Amino acid sequence: MTRTEFMQGNVACAEGALAAGCRFFGGYPITPSTEIAEHMAARLPGRQGTFIQMEDEIASIAAVIGASWSGVRAMTATSGPGFSLMMENIGYAAMTETPCVIVNVQRGGPSTGQPTLAAQGDMLQCRFGSHGDYSIIALAPASVQEMFELTAKAFNLADRYRVPVFLMADEIVGHMRERIVIPDRVEIAERRPLEAGALPFQGGADGVPGFPAFGRGHAVHVTGLTHDERGYPRTNHPKIHEALVTRLVRKVEDARREIADYDAVNPDAEIVFVSYGAPARTVQQVLHDAGDGGIGHLRLKTVWPFPEFALREFRNARTFLVPEMNLGQISREIERHVDQAVVSIPKIGGELHTPGELARAAEGAR
Amino acid sequence: MTFLDWYREDRLPHIYCAGCGNGTVINCTLDAVESMGWSREETVFVSGIGCSSRAPGYIKTDGLHTTHGRALAFATGVKLANPALQVVVFTGDGDLAAIGGNHFIHACRRNVDMTVVCMNNFIYGMTGGQGSPTTPRSALSSTTPYGAEEEPFDLSLLAVAAGANYVARWTSYHVKELTRAIRTGLETPGFSFVEALVQCPTGYGRRNRLREATDMVEYLKTHSILLQKKQRMEREGQEVPPGMIPMGEFVRRNRAVLGARR
Numbered sequence: 001m002t003r004t005e006f007m008q009g010n011v012a013c014a015e016g017a018l019a020a021g022c023r024f025f026g027g028y029p030i031t032p033s034t035e036i037a038e039h040m041a042a043r044l045p046g047r048q049g050t051f052i053q054m055e056d057e058i059a060s061i062a063a064v065i066g067a068s069w070s071g072v073r074a075m076t077a078t079s080g081p082g083f084s085l086m087m088e089n090i091g092y093a094a095m096t097e098t099p100c101v102i103v104n105v106q107r108g109g110p111s112t113g114q115p116t117l118a119a120q121g122d123m124l125q126c127r128f129g130s131h132g133d134y135s136i137i138a139l140a141p142a143s144v145q146e147m148f149e150l151t152a153k154a155f156n157l158a159d160r161y162r163v164p165v166f167l168m169a170d171e172i173v174g175h176m177r178e179r180i181v182i183p184d185r186v187e188i189a190e191r192r193p194l195e196a197g198a199l200p201f202q203g204g205a206d207g208v209p210g211f212p213a214f215g216r217g218h219a220v221h222v223t224g225l226t227h228d229e230r231g232y233p234r235t236n237h238p239k240i241h242e243a244l245v246t247r248l249v250r251k252v253e254d255a256r257r258e259i260a261d262y263d264a265v266n267p268d269a270e271i272v273f274v275s276y277g278a279p280a281r282t283v284q285q286v287l288h289d290a291g292d293g294g295i296g297h298l299r300l301k302t303v304w305p306f307p308e309f310a311l312r313e314f315r316n317a318r319t320f321l322v323p324e325m326n327l328g329q330i331s332r333e334i335e336r337h338v339d340q341a342v343v344s345i346p347k348i349g350g351e352l353h354t355p356g357e358l359a360r361a362a363e364g365a366r
Numbered sequence: 367m368t369f370l371d372w373y374r375e376d377r378l379p380h381i382y383c384a385g386c387g388n389g390t391v392i393n394c395t396l397d398a399v400e401s402m403g404w405s406r407e408e409t410v411f412v413s414g415i416g417c418s419s420r421a422p423g424y425i426k427t428d429g430l431h432t433t434h435g436r437a438l439a440f441a442t443g444v445k446l447a448n449p450a451l452q453v454v455v456f457t458g459d460g461d462l463a464a465i466g467g468n469h470f471i472h473a474c475r476r477n478v479d480m481t482v483v484c485m486n487n488f489i490y491g492m493t494g495g496q497g498s499p500t501t502p503r504s505a506l507s508s509t510t511p512y513g514a515e516e517e518p519f520d521l522s523l524l525a526v527a528a529g530a531n532y533v534a535r536w537t538s539y540h541v542k543e544l545t546r547a548i549r550t551g552l553e554t555p556g557f558s559f560v561e562a563l564v565q566c567p568t569g570y571g572r573r574n575r576l577r578e579a580t581d582m583v584e585y586l587k588t589h590s591i592l593l594q595k596k597q598r599m600e601r602e603g604q605e606v607p608p609g610m611i612p613m614g615e616f617v618r619r620n621r622a623v624l625g626a627r628r
C-alpha cells in the first residue's frame with residue numbers, strides 16, 4: 001500500500017535504498033549524513049541485511065565493493081572529508097566495474113569546513129576525484145521525495161552500467177522534513193549476470209559486461225590493474241589499456257540520453273535558470289512568483305554524465321543563470337556546451353539563495 | 367585432486383624473483399585449502415598490493431586483488447555479504463601493518479571469519495626494498511641506508527592483542543608446520559592470522575649479507591625457536607640467545623565471531 005509520511009531526507013534516502021533491495025551498508029559516521037547510517041543500522045538486520053560500522057571511510061567503501069562482488073546491492077553514505085578518503089577505492093570500483101551506491105550529503109568545505117551547513121562543493125570531485133580517466137553517474141535530489149526516489153534509482157543505474165553511482169545530496173535536503181509518498185514497491189532492474197562462456201570484462205554492444213558474482217563458479221580475477229577481457233593483469237600493453245579505459249568512459253558517456261533525468265520548465269523562455277539540489281527550490285519559488293512563463297528552468301536530477309542536450313530544449317535562451325552552493329562548478333560545464341551567456345550565481349557559507357537574490361539576477365539579465 | 371589443481375596455469379610464468387619465498391607459502395596455503403575439501407566455487411582469495419598480494423591472480427577461483435593495505439576491509443564486505451563463501455587473504459608486512467594497520471587491528475577485534483596469511487619478508491618487495499614496519503633494527507633497506515632505527519612490530523603478538531581467534535607463525539623453511547598452521551586457521555571460526563616469514567633475496571637479502579635465497583632460509587631456520595621452548599627457558603631462568611624468533615601457535619581461542627557460515 002502506498003503510504004504518505006512526514007520524513008527527514010536522510011531517512012528517506014535509507015528507505016529508498018531498502019526499497020531497492022540494498023542489503024549491505026558499510027559506513028563511518030559524519031555530519032550531516034549520519035542519520036542514513038543510523039536508520040540502516042536499525043532496519044537492515046530485520047531484512048536479512050548487514051550493517052557494519054567500519055573503522056574509517058576507506059574501509060567503508062572497500063567493504064561495500066567487497067559486498068557487491070558477493071552479489072548484493074551495497075551502499076555507503078558520507079560527507080566531504082569522508083568522501084575525499086574514499087577516492088582511491090572509488091577509482092578501483094570504476095576500474096573493476098563494481099556496481100555500488102555512494103551518498104554524499106555535502107557540507108561546506110574544504111577540509112572539515114562547516115559540518116552542519118549545506119554546500120554543493122563536491123560536484124567536480126565526484127566526477128574527477130580519483131586518478132586516471134573514468135566516468136561515473138551522479139544524481140542530485142532536491143526534495144525528501146527525491147532522496148527516496150533517486151536513491152532507489154541509483155541502484156538500478158549502478159547495476160545496469162556496472163559503475164559507481166553517486167547521490168550528491170546536500171545538508172538541506174538531507175535534514176529537511178517533508179511530506180513523502182512511499183510507493184508499495186519500486187522498480188528494480190537487477191544486474192545482468194555473466195552468461196556462460198562470456199568473458200567477465202568484455203563489453204557487449206552497450207559496453208557493459210554481465211556481472212560475474214562470486215560463488216557462482218566464474219573463477220573471475222578482479223584487479224584494479226589494467227586487465228584484459230578475462231580480467232588478467234596486462235599492465236604493459238598500451239592498446240589493452242586504451243581499449244579498457246575508453247570502454248569504461250564510453251559505456252557511461254554514450255548512454256547519456258538514456259541516463260538523463262531532468263525537468264525542463266517554460267522551454268520558450270529567454271532567461272533560463274539551470275539548477276540541481278536545494279537551490280532548485282528557490283528557482284521554483286522565483287518562477288512561481290513571476291508567474292508569467294517568461295523565465296525558464298532546467299532542473300537537473302542527473303548531473304553526470306552531463307546532459308548537455310537538455311540545454312538545447314531552450315531554443316530561445318539568451319542567458320543561462322546558474323545558482324549553485326559553490327563557486328561555480330557546474331556553470332563551467334554549461335559554458336562548455338552553449339554559445340549563450342552563462343552567468344554563475346555562486347553562494348557559499350551554508351545559506352540558500354533567497355528568491356529575492358535570484359529574482360534580481362533574472363531581472364538583471366533581461 | 368591436489369593443490370596443484372588450484373593454480374591458474376594460463377597465468378604462468380609468475381612475476382616472482384628466482385628464490386622468492388612467496389611461492390612456497392602459496393603452495394602451503396593451497397595444500398591446506400585443498401585438504402579442507404572446499405570447492406573452488408565457494409572459495410575466494412583476497413589481497414592488497416605487493417609481491418605477496420599477487421597470489422590470487424595465480425589461483426583458479428574468484429579473487430579480489432584490491433588496493434594497497436585495504437584487503438581486510440574488502441574481505442570483510444565479501445564475507446559479511448555472503449557468509450557461505452570461504453575467504454582467505456594474502457598480504458605482505460607493508461600492506462598489512464603499515465598502510466593497512468588500522469584495518470588489521472579492527473579485523474582482529476571484530477573476529478571476522480576469515481584466514482589471513484601474511485608473507486613477512488621484512489621489507490617492501492614490490493617497490494624495491496624499502497623499510498617496512500617489520501624491518502629489524504639496524505637492518506639495511508633502500509630507505510634505511512644507515513640501518514633501521516625504529517622498533518619493528520611483532521605482527522603475531524599484535525594480532526593476539528587485537529583479538530584474533532587463532533594466531534601462528536612459521537617460516538618458508540617450515541613447510542609442514544606452516545601448512546598445518548594454515549589448516550588449523552581455516553578450521554578455526556573467526557579471524558585466523560598466520561604469519562609466514564619468507565626470504566626476499568632481491569629486496570632484503572641482497573642488502574643484508576644474505577645474498578643467496580638459501581642464505582636467508584638458513585637464517586630463518588637457525589633463528590627460529592619454538593614459542594613454548596622459549597617460554598620454558600625464560601621460566602627456568604635460562605638465557606635465550608639473542609635474535610631468536612619464536613615460532614608456533616600464539617593463541618587458539620573461541621571469542622565471538624562475526625560473519626560465520628549461516
Ligand SMILES: Cc1ncc(C[n+]2csc(CCOP(=O)(O)OP(=O)(O)O)c2C)c(N)n1
Nearest residue numbers: 415416417418434458459460461490491492
Ligand atoms: C596507496 C598506495 N601507496 C603506495 C603504493 C606502492 N606500493 C606498492 S606495493 C608496496 C609495498 C609492498 O610491500 P609489502 O606489503 O610488504 O609486500 P611485498 O611486495 O614485500 O610482498 C607499495 C608501497 C601503492 N600501490 N598504493
Ligand code: SF4
Nearest residue numbers: 382383386417491566
Ligand atoms: S622482490 Fe622479494 S618478495 Fe618480491 S618477488 Fe622478488 S624476492 Fe619475492
